[in-house]
Amino acid sequence: MGEVTFSIDENEELLKTVWPYLVKLRAGFVCQVCSYKPKAGLQDILAHHIVPVQLGGKYTLKNGKCLCDKHHSEAHRILLPAVKTSGHTEAIGKLRKQAV
Ligand SMILES: [Zn+2]
Numbered sequence: 001m002g003e004v005t006f007s008i009d010e011n012e013e014l015l016k017t018v019w020p021y022l023v024k025l026r027a028g029f030v031c032q033v034c035s036y037k038p039k040a041g042l043q044d045i046l047a048h049h050i051v052p053v054q055l056g057g058k059y060t061l062k063n064g065k066c067l068c069d070k071h072h073s074e075a076h077r078i079l080l081p082a083v084k085t086s087g088h089t090e091a092i093g094k095l096r097k098q099a100v
C-alpha cells in the first residue's frame with residue numbers, strides 16, 4: 001500500500017493536458033478580467049500563459065490566467081509589441097511581475 005508519487009517533471013505531457021483545466025478551475029471558470037461566465041461548457045474561456053511558453057513561461061498556476069475570448073485577444077495584442085520593442089529580457093521581466 002505504497003503512496004502514489006507524482007512527479008511533475010516526469011509527467012510534463014500530462015501536466016500540459018490538465019493545465020488549462022486547473023487554471024480555469026482556480027479562476028472559478030470565469031474570465032479574470034471581466035468575470036465573463038461561459039454559457040455552455042468551457043469552450044469560450046481560455047487558459048492563457050502570462051509569460052508565453054516560447055519565452056520560457058511554465059505550465060504553472062502562477063503563470064496561468066483564465067480569460068474570455070475578448071480579453072485573451074487583448075492580452076496577446078499587448079504582449080507582442082512589448083516583446084518586439086523592449087527586447088526579450090525586459091519584456092519577460094515585466095510579464096513575470098504580472099505572473100503572481
Ligand atoms: Zn473578459
Ligand SMILES: [Zn+2]
Pocket residue numbers: 047048049072075076
Ligand atoms: Zn494566450
